[in-house]
Amino acid sequence: MYQYEGHISRREGITLIFAVLSSMLFLQYPQFLVEVGGPAGWQVALVMTLGGMATLLPVIALIRRFPGRGLDQISKAAAGVVLGPLLTLLIATWLLASLVLSLRSFTETFIVTILPDTPPSPVMVMAVLCALYASYRGLEAISRATQILLPLIAGGSLLVLLFSLPRVDTSLLFPFWGHGLIPTVTGGLYYASMAAEAVVILAFGYAFRDPNDARSSGLVGTLLFGLGATAVAVVLVGVFGAPTASQNPFPLFNLARLIYLGRFLQRMESLIIMFWVFAALVRLAVLMHAATVTLGGALGLPHYRPLLFSLSVMIIPLALLPEDFLVTLRLDRDWLRPLGFAVLLIPALLWLLAVIRRKGGETDAA
Amino acid sequence: MRHKRKVGFLLLLLLLTLSGCWNKIEIEENAFVLAIGVDKGEQDLYRITMAMARPEKLAGKEGGGGGGGEEKPLVLSTIEAPSLTGALSMLNGYIGRNVTLQHAKALFVSEELARDGNLQFLDEVIRYRETRQTIFLVVTKQDASQFLEGMKPELGKNPMRYIEQLTYNYRRTAMLPAASQISDFVSQVNVNYSQPLSYYAALVEEEESESGGGKAADQSEASHTAGELPRQGGSNVEMIGGAAFKQQKMVGTLSGEEIRHYLLLHDAFHQAVATFKDPKEPESSVSVRLSRKRPSDLWVDVSGSRPRLSAAISLEGEILGVQSGVDYSEPEQQAALEASIEQQIEDSIRTLIKRTQEWESDIVGFGRHAVPQFPTVEAWETYDWPSKYPKAEVQVDVRFTLRRFGLTLSPLQLRQ
Numbered sequence: 001m002y003q004y005e006g007h008i009s010r011r012e013g014i015t016l017i018f019a020v021l022s023s024m025l026f027l028q029y030p031q032f033l034v035e036v037g038g039p040a041g042w043q044v045a046l047v048m049t050l051g052g053m054a055t056l057l058p059v060i061a062l063i064r065r066f067p068g069r070g071l072d073q074i075s076k077a078a079a080g081v082v083l084g085p086l087l088t089l090l091i092a093t094w095l096l097a098s099l100v101l102s103l104r105s106f107t108e109t110f111i112v113t114i115l116p117d118t119p120p121s122p123v124m125v126m127a128v129l130c131a132l133y134a135s136y137r138g139l140e141a142i143s144r145a146t147q148i149l150l151p152l153i154a155g156g157s158l159l160v161l162l163f164s165l166p167r168v169d170t171s172l173l174f175p176f177w178g179h180g181l182i183p184t185v186t187g188g189l190y191y192a193s194m195a196a197e198a199v200v201i202l203a204f205g206y207a208f209r210d211p212n213d214a215r216s217s218g219l220v221g222t223l224l225f226g227l228g229a230t231a232v233a234v235v236l237v238g239v240f241g242a243p244t245a246s247q248n249p250f251p252l253f254n255l256a257r258l259i260y261l262g263r264f265l266q267r268m269e270s271l272i273i274m275f276w277v278f279a280a281l282v283r284l285a286v287l288m289h290a291a292t293v294t295l296g297g298a299l300g301l302p303h304y305r306p307l308l309f310s311l312s313v314m315i316i317p318l319a320l321l322p323e324d325f326l327v328t329l330r331l332d333r334d335w336l337r338p339l340g341f342a343v344l345l346i347p348a349l350l351w352l353l354a355v356i357r358r359k360g361g362e363t364d365a366a
Numbered sequence: 367m368r369h370k371r372k373v374g375f376l377l378l379l380l381l382l383t384l385s386g387c388w389n390k391i392e393i394e395e396n397a398f399v400l401a402i403g404v405d406k407g408e409q410d411l412y413r414i415t416m417a418m419a420r421p422e423k424l425a426g427k428e429g430g431g432g433g434g435g436e437e438k439p440l441v442l443s444t445i446e447a448p449s450l451t452g453a454l455s456m457l458n459g460y461i462g463r464n465v466t467l468q469h470a471k472a473l474f475v476s477e478e479l480a481r482d483g484n485l486q487f488l489d490e491v492i493r494y495r496e497t498r499q500t501i502f503l504v505v506t507k508q509d510a511s512q513f514l515e516g517m518k519p520e521l522g523k524n525p526m527r528y529i530e531q532l533t534y535n536y537r538r539t540a541m542l543p544a545a546s547q548i549s550d551f552v553s554q555v556n557v558n559y560s561q562p563l564s565y566y567a568a569l570v571e572e573e574e575s576e577s578g579g580g581k582a583a584d585q586s587e588a589s590h591t592a593g594e595l596p597r598q599g600g601s602n603v604e605m606i607g608g609a610a611f612k613q614q615k616m617v618g619t620l621s622g623e624e625i626r627h628y629l630l631l632h633d634a635f636h637q638a639v640a641t642f643k644d645p646k647e648p649e650s651s652v653s654v655r656l657s658r659k660r661p662s663d664l665w666v667d668v669s670g671s672r673p674r675l676s677a678a679i680s681l682e683g684e685i686l687g688v689q690s691g692v693d694y695s696e697p698e699q700q701a702a703l704e705a706s707i708e709q710q711i712e713d714s715i716r717t718l719i720k721r722t723q724e725w726e727s728d729i730v731g732f733g734r735h736a737v738p739q740f741p742t743v744e745a746w747e748t749y750d751w752p753s754k755y756p757k758a759e760v761q762v763d764v765r766f767t768l769r770r771f772g773l774t775l776s777p778l779q780l781r782q
Contacts, residue, residue: 038743116495117388171559171734180742241557258549260500
């Protein structure tokens with residue numbers, strides 16, 4: 001029997017989901033939104049939020065149907081001992097891919113912005129060591145560390161947005177409908193898969209004492225992330241204009257570099273780098289833990305910890321595989337995000353199977 | 367005990383990080399560039415001048431102390447190179463320190479190069495990690511290298527702080543654009559809702575400044591551009607007016623007075639002292655402190671074949687001096703003066719807009735007020751604002767109210 005450890009509350013769940021998703025706002029994702037929506041990039045963010053919340057509904061329904069259970073147990077119960085682990089394996093693989101690309105993206109951003117002479121491997125090794133330690137300590141340790149770090153990350157980012165407000169030119173947010181309603185909606189729905197990382201609540205489903213907490217964590221966490229993405233898109237376009245913003249893979253960093261309130265307040269990027277490191281570590285730790293726990297369950301291991309070390313060794317060479325930064329961006333945009341939909345379809349499929357096979361919920365209890 | 371060993375081991379591991387990372391560089395190993403000058407090259411594409419700080423000469427109190435001798439606070443080096451980063455690389459070959467642009471505050475571009483529109487190096491300014499988009503862009507009348515070489519601030523020894531201080535004056539004098547940072551320039555070039563405007567500066571030789579740069583002496587205080595002020599003494603740098611661009615190509619210069627009207631239209635005007643012709647005695651003038659009464663209102667009607675540009679500006683003022691001796695505190699006289707000032711400002715604004723239309727450069731940013739009327743980017747691009755702007759009809763409405771009359775109500779009767 002697989003050994004799950006730790007419990008998290010609703011508040012910790014919301015913090016965890018929000019932290020995992022919002023760390024993407026430091027990376028190239030706001031640029032993707034502006035690329036699709038032009039001046040209406042913020043509308044794409046809103047559609048993305050609603051789409052992301054909608055795609056989470058099957059995940060939540062599944063957790064409610066199988067309270068207190070982890071993904072591997074739910075899969076086995078809903079889809080049987082053959083198909084179940086296979087579907088769990090698919091989710092674990094996607095989480096691993098997301099972890100690998102996140103590691104590479106964060107490493108590239110550090111190298112491009114602050115450490116141009118540093119080879120990527122030392123940065124990756126340090127990041128993976130931190131994530132490994134956090135994951136080794138377990139979900140409770142990660143969620144509590146996130147609770148401490150999130151106010152700093154969110155507060156720092158909010159400060160950058162607030163100090164950027166004097167530079168916002170509202171006319172740059174027009175034409176109001178950007179490239180038109182249809183590209184905005186389709187683009188928003190496409191990037192709804194940005195919330196696919198919220199599938200970690202399914203991996204951590206066992207940790208919620210009350211399944212309603214998982215629902216709040218998923219929905220509120222995604223909603224907060226969406227609002228954050230909308231705010232970043234507004235400020236980014238309002239400051240740089242859509243053509244420049246759509247070519248800006250380091251949005252918060254570049255906004256921080258522009259803060260210039262006389263001689264007194266300049267060079268805020270040194271502050272943002274600190275929050276950036278926190279955000280990167282939280283995201284990597286959560287993804288690593290979710291991927292390991294899920295993979296361990298799918299492989300039928302008694303505990304996730306032995307897997308941690310081998311996975312840690314594996315993800316660094318994998319993260320070094322993409323040839324350059326642009327390949328990393330394209331892999332994320334053109335492969336990881338569409339596959340995110342497939343990952344979100346698996347819980348829907350599991351839920352459907354559970355309903356058809358009358359597994360879980362009151363039926364199962366009976 | 368085991369726990370202590372673990373902690374000890376971790377602390378030992380931390381020692382490894384104390385040596386710093388690959389990017390470690392001691393502060394005294396750097397040569398900090400404070401200003402970059404770019405001119406048209408003769409052997410290569412650009413002639414790039416780097417003004418590097420001599421920290422010991424910049425230290426200490428402004429205007430005194432700090433180091434001795436006649437050494438300048440900046441070390442200048444000019445090099446012909448195909449690019450900015452190329453020049454940086456070449457400089458590292460003989461400067462003897464790591465030349466870094468991390469503290470560069472201003473980018474001076476010669477008028478000759480700006481008029482050629484050959485500003486492709488701006489891509490490097492945006493892309494390169496060391497340069498900041500908050501760098502000021504200043505177009506210089508002379509070669510940028512000559513400007514940097516000859517610049518002599520008299521009330522301080524840090525030339526870059528002096529330039530920075532000059533830029534702060536726009537709030538009080540309204541003779542400089544509100545902003546001329548690379549980020550604004552680039553976003554305007556990319557978005558095309560309005561065209562860029564940058565600071566304009568000139569170096570004046572003593573003889574040149576005494577003759578007022580060849581301009582008539584009876585002009586108002588703000589009608590001059592940098593390098594044309596009729597003056598003696600003070601620093602040899604003049605920074606007044608602005609350089610107008612169409613995309614990345616400079617198309618003309620604006621005088622201080624035109625910049626004031628630009629700021630009024632741009633809703634970035636705070637206050638300024640202005641001189642107007644006296645309506646009762648046109649050969650005399652009336653000095654007024656102008657301030658904004660209400661935010662300026664600009665709107666654009668794009669329904670016709672030609673766009674119609676409208677501007678409503680609301681100002682208030684305080685009389686600072688009346689040369690003619692006319693008592694403008696009398697209600698009828700006050701109304702006449704207000705109407706005259708309104709008319710004079712309206713005429714000047716119309717002239718300014720007409721000039722920008724001749725340049726086909728919407729520096730005022732009427733396009734920013736037109737764009738909300740288009741639902742999509744495609745509709746806006748089809749309308750092709752840059753081609754429509756020069757043909758636009760213009761309507762300007764200025765409202766001016768005299769609020770105060772200085773410390774006395776009636777003027778001195780010097781003429782009696």
